[in-house]
Amino acid sequence: MQQTRLDAARIGAARQLIDPVFLDTPLYRCEALDPGLGCAVSIKLETANPVRSFKARGTEVVASLLAARGPRAVVCASAGNLGQALAWSGRGRGLDVTVVAPRHATAAKLDRIRALGARLELVDGDHELARDLAAAIARRDGIRLLEDSLDLETCEGAATIGLELVDSASSFDTVLVALGGGALATGVGHVVKSSRPDVEVVCVQPLGAPAMTRSWHERRVVTTESTNTIADGVAGRHPIPAVLDDLLLIVDDAVLVTEASIVAGMRMLLDHAGLVVEPSAALGIAAILEDRDRFADRHVLTIVCGGNVDLDAYRRWTDPAVDPSLL
């Protein structure tokens, strides 16, 4: 494997900085999913923690380092999960946290960011506009700008999931990873490929937000004009070149899935695994649903990366009386 931006020593050190409440998350076979998917499915569950997503693994690292020696204020752009995680990590360490989010972000996520005591700035636009404003605030106030996926701590935090996968007794063939900015895929992919190069790492992104996947296939940054997906957690338009470079080294494939498959994946996780997941966390199941032959009889592990949903939308998505293709 060629060199990515990550290395084992830093990932190991990152793990030491993370509150144990976010570590050693459940990893288990979910046989009830097998018949519907035609393969053996295991779940790595990142939703049973105080912020209901994997993002705190990264923000714990960032906040620990800032509390020890950095500026005591930090700003990030977020669709909600990173912001909630940074608010949690910063609060316990006395940091001043600002989160810039799109106004139309999942209300439940925005409510939790406020409840955790962070300053919330809303922009009338998408994630890229939030990134611009976060950068402007950082420049203006001279504080740390946390950039998801670009900043190594976010990838290293995610990489600790990879450590738990390869340290487990589970012998999976494929890992399905939700792809947005790329921190999760970079971190998990780096560790898995370093330790178990025979395991296939497949990124999954919505057809409605395909920038990084197209970039990966074309081996150059491809941006898009807009996004159109319910998977708010992965809806970027401007891939980060350094992250793309890493993904080109460690990812075996990147696939796109329809909104109907994402909804069908959320339904399967509810019906057969009893899990409430946000759309981004159903991308892995969606990928299996769209290409059963590819995964037939393999042991597939999917990272259930977040569970923050607005219940009204969630009820609509998982209402059996509603045809997913009509949502």
Added chain:
Amino acid sequence: MQQTRLDAARIGAARQLIDPVFLDTPLYRCEALDPGLGCAVSIKLETANPVRSFKARGTEVVASLLAARGPRAVVCASAGNLGQALAWSGRGRGLDVTVVAPRHATAAKLDRIRALGARLELVDGDHELARDLAAAIARRDGIRLLEDSLDLETCEGAATIGLELVDSASSFDTVLVALGGGALATGVGHVVKSSRPDVEVVCVQPLGAPAMTRSWHERRVVTTESTNTIADGVAGRHPIPAVLDDLLLIVDDAVLVTEASIVAGMRMLLDHAGLVVEPSAALGIAAILEDRDRFADRHVLTIVCGGNVDLDAYRRWTDPAVDPSLL
């Protein structure tokens, strides 16, 4: 603390026999629940595993011991969760497992028992009738009868949850435990009271299945003619004297809650924690809802003990358009 049937050495040994997939389950503060309940709430989550309940902690111990030196066949009565867990634990160890369940048990649980390869015998009656038939099968076939709560392995398995609670950094004031046969309360209560006698252990049972709670208050076995609750996992009528004796030594209180509160508890766990739980697992939240003053400003830990539900019923229970008191 006076002597119960349990002891630390046996509980420690039991822990060694349990597949790690069932151990070290998530334990976390769920602040989103606090405002609605008026106290600080932590969750011990026992649903993110291959059988979606805590019961495998006990069946792992039973099955390990049977595989090593017992008869290689075992029968139990179950409302579904114990049977599913025993089927899982027995399958991996080559045991012949029979489960006797009420015909009206949760279909999802019965389906999983069959899928796991156990023989399923259905009775036209309630849990007590299932217990009678299981005992008759054991006598007829000369095989092991596993009796939940009476058999020490089931209490010792549950006690490993207690170990994880007292080993955690969390400093809770009260533990709320669902009360059915009593294995969970006996196991967790024994460990918590041994190690942190100042922590209050409160059992919670449905008003519609109050036999053990009444027995605890009257300090003698009280049976009931029938049960009427959606919390199928705790719906017994004939408390076991030896279990009652243990509970009298280690439990601080036992309370009864209405069906409407159980439903409200399930809704709160869905709305604010993103957790799909079965009615028994909402008993702790229901107890807080029924007596907010008692728990005000305390740090309360509730064990979310199972998540096996029939989705149709679950959707009805958690439909915001339906008044819980009318269910």
